Amino acid sequence: MELPLLILLTTQVLLPLFFLLWLWLPRPTDRLGWAMRVLYGASYFAFILVIGRWDFLSADLELVLPILFVALAALSYLRVRDRPWNGARSAIRKHGLTAAMAVFFLALTARALSGYGYQETAVELAFPFGPGTYYIGQGGGATAINYHHAERSQHYALDIVALNRFGARANGLMPENLTDYVIFDREVKSPCTGVAISAHDGIADNPISQTNTSEPAGNHIILACGTARILLAHFRKGSIAVSGGAIVTEGETLGRVGNSGNSSEPHLHIHAYLGGTLEPDAGLGVPMTFDGGRFLVRGSTVTIP
Incomplete structure (x- = not known):
């Protein structure tokens, strides 16, 4: 074990x-x-x-x-x-x-x-998924509930998984098949209207419990939404549906959740930052709120009807 x-x-x-x-x-x-x-x-x-x-x-x-x-x-x-x-x-x-x-x-x-709170001005976004129940595995403004908080650009990053009808993220504690994870291959929607300033695909999905530290973000997209940059990471290989430079609208399909990059099991990583352009670890991380100002932390659930 x-x-x-x-x-x-x-x-x-x-x-x-x-x-x-x-x-x-x-x-x-x-x-x-x-x-x-x-x-x-x-x-x-x-x-x-x-x-x-x-x-x-x-x-x-x-x-x-x-x-x-x-x-x-x-x-x-x-x-x-x-x-x-x-x-x-x-x-x-x-x-x-x-x-x-x-x-x-x-x-x-x-x-x-x-x-559970923040001082900076938050970026308001739409939740990046369609119908289902979702769980925040990492999130918040303290390292005790969000290990990303230690990274300057990822202070308020979120790791999102989906739940089955039993309230679990997978069929089993740690199944070996990617398809046993509820979030795997789920469509990712654009959380804002803006420009896809970077879209990177072609990285293989990792087996469970293995990671690719040489390409931390894996297959990913960076959106420019106003003054903020939004990184969405760990897409499934071959699933990214937009190209760099494309204009995207809120709710448009960007790709599908995978397990590429520095990811040991399927989930969507998302964080917002100010400054920097094409570097996922550049800039200063800022809080994100969703669908009416909700600030998500570890343990938060989001249900989309």
């Missing part, structure tokens, strides 16, 4: 199950012990709900797990409501580590939530 998948299963399956079971076993000796377990569990759930990639399992779990935690916490209180508030001689000695870990995860959550 690959390390990223093992980490995901540990953080988003095994540890949540631990915190759910810990509400019951062993039964706390006092109500303060119960309260500290609830605080620790709630802080961890808050953290993992913000930074987790729920499209690997099911985006529906993002709602089911906190509801389940709240319900079990309420039921578990019935087991300790007749017990004293604090039966320990030193509450700090008994519960200090639990409290410290709760504060630690709350601090990490706050840091990730700082990426």
